[in-house]
Amino acid sequence: MNIFILSLTITILISYSIIIINSFIQNLKHITQINQYLMLFLFSVGYGIVFDCYRILTIHLIGFVPEFMDKFNYIVKIALIYLSVPITFQMVVVINKLSGHELKKEFLIYTIVFFYVFLSGFFFLVNMFGIYEISPNEIGFYTYQTDQTQYLIIFFFVIFFAIYLIYLTINFLKEIKNKRLLIVFAQFCFIFCTIIVERFLIIGIYFTSPNTVELFTVDLFFVAFILVFAASFTIIFPDYIESITAYFSVKSLYLIRNNGQLIYDIDFKKGQYSETFSSKKLLLGGFIYSIAYGLEDSYVLGKTVNTVDFGDLILLFKHGKHVFGVLFVAEQTPLIHEKLIKFIDMFESTYKKELENWRGNVGLFETEKMKNLIFSIFK
Secondary structure, three states: OHHHHHHHHHHHHHHOOOOOOOOHHHHHHHOOOOHHHHHHHHHHHHHHHHHHHHHHHHHHHHHHHHHHHHHHHHHHHHHHHHHHHHHHHHHHHHHHHHHHOOOOOOHHHHHHHHHHHHHHHHHHHHHHOOOOOEEEOOOOEEEEEEHHHHHHHHHHHHHHHHHHHHHHHHHHHHOOOHHHHHHHHHHHHHHHHHHHHHHHHHHHHHHHOOOHHHHHHHHHHHHHHHHHHHHHHHHHHOOHHHHHHHHEEEEEEEEEEEOOOOOEEEEEEOOOEEEOOOOHHHHHHHHHHHHHHHHHHHOOOOOOOOEEEEEEEEEEEEOOOEEEEEEEEOOOOOOOOHHHHHHHHHHHHHOOHHOOOOOOOOOHHHHHHHHHHHHHOOO
């Protein structure tokens, strides 16, 4: 039994290390809001997981953990588990906003989030004096327990956030047309949900169940299983966060002839092109061309994508031989740059004859063929 428990413990530490390393590497490659909240989440739940492994190894080797260190780390572990909920909430909100959805009753929701965070801080102070030790099981492993009333209050808030987050998640899951990304995102959500559920259940499970070897082993096995799954996921899909960000960040695309004529535009939120010759579109096309013309001296020839910050949006410019594309995005990543480069290359290759013998007929591009080309790359 001891060998099995030690094997699970080492498996957990190795798997968590792989997850952290892969996530950190991705965060260095492209810093996005989702990546930053992901790192915070991994720390908030990972602290307790690593601490539990440390306790198991220490108790196995020397029979005990120094009491002050043991209690303090347990209290920090509980506080960080509590805080993993608003971190998860904020990550989902970011994805929700990237997908074009507004947060309804935002002030009320964030008031509840703030109150929850305040309660978490208050309970952290209470736990400095209120936790108690649970008797060790048959193999000598013991743990601590918080106040039951505190746990029930936190659990009530967690249920509220869970229902609300499910509602938000369904909103943007409906908009994912890319089957591969949908599968990746579903696995990502599964990992998040199972880790949070396990972390909260293990805090309160000893209110109703004794500290037995069987319960301890089952929980350890479950943690090992989900972390091995998560580590494999980050290896198989190393760019999953960038893919999610790139999918939801793109807002609209404009194609403009090198002489300044707007020949095509599409709003990804609506999923359709609009009347190119409307006064609004002609004005916007001229405005974008003016920006591009003003930055012409700073362009780097080749496959470089040039960027301009424009309020809450970022404009990405890519020049081709006959046209240049302008992509409006909420956040930029290398993957979005690659997609814009690929699109301009494929567009000029697909419509080579039309562009070389241009007669001003923009109706040539307002077809399903064009729309399918765009969505095959950006969506």
